[in-house]
Amino acid sequence: MRLPRLTPADLTDEQRALRERIVGGPRGTGPQHFPLEHDDGSLTGPFGIMLHEPALGSRLQELGTALRYATGLTDRVREIAVLTVAAGTGSTFEAFAHERVGRAVGLSDDELAAIADGSFSPVDPREAAADDLCRRLLAAGRPAAMDDATYAAYADVLGTTTVTELVVLVGYYRTLAQLLDVFDVGVPEEQSTAQ
Structure with missing residues (x-):
């Protein structure tokens, strides 16, 4: 990995708010078919990347949520x-x-x-x-x-x-x-x- 994992203790307020929207939203509260978090609490896959740039990451995760849960x-x-x-x-x-x-x-x-x-x-x-x-x-x-x-x-x-x-x-x-x-x-x- 080229970016460090961000554990909950590492996060800024903006990153923490984004993390909460990811894990507290439908991805984290619905059925879990793949892990959203590593054992240390950092996020997996694209979600971990999104935390590094929360202004963009927030919009990306909103679009992903819409595609996964709000389309026909x-x-x-x-x-x-x-x-x-x-x-x-x-x-x-x-x-x-x-x-x-x-x-x-x-x-x-x-x-x-x-x-x-x-x-x-x-x-x-x-x-x-x-x-x-x-x-x-x-x-x-x-x-x-x-x-x-x-x-x-x-x-x-x-x-x-x-x-x-x-x-x-x-x-x-x-x-x-x-x-x-x-x-x-x-x-x-x-x-x-x-x-």
């Missing part, structure tokens, strides 16, 4: 999309965390493996369109060049609200993947040794 995405579509981004960006932490969430929302091990290797081909047309849209967004070297017919096909299957939610989700998780990569944050050591 089904749990399966959301996790398919997140895992597609994790696979496309090589984000080990996001794959580690969201494989666990994915199992909890009904994704099988075979489906998780197919998402990871790019061979996912669900029967559900909404899941197929969501996966395809996310892969298109990840493959684009610039904002996804999309002709009117392609956009209309996604909008017809998913609806414009879901298309918007997925575009924002891909951008958000791509940002997290870059943060995790730049600051060399992976699977929590406590978890990697337990696997």
Whole structure:
């Protein structure tokens, strides 16, 4: 890691308030599919990075909370999309965390493996369109060049609200993947040794 872990004793008032919003919000009070905290009380994954820059971290965690808990995405579509981004960006932490969430929302091990290797081909047309849209967004070297017919096909299957939610989700998780990569944050050591 390139940033020091911030334990509760290390935090400024602003950092402490952000930490409380993360662990006291729906991520920390709902079902725990992956650990938010290390044994020393520092936060795992992107949350530990967010604490270093609370002005930005606060907004990032609010956007992540909205994407996870306040959109119209089904749990399966959301996790398919997140895992597609994790696979496309090589984000080990996001794959580690969201494989666990994915199992909890009904994704099988075979489906998780197919998402990871790019061979996912669900029967559900909404899941197929969501996966395809996310892969298109990840493959684009610039904002996804999309002709009117392609956009209309996604909008017809998913609806414009879901298309918007997925575009924002891909951008958000791509940002997290870059943060995790730049600051060399992976699977929590406590978890990697337990696997």
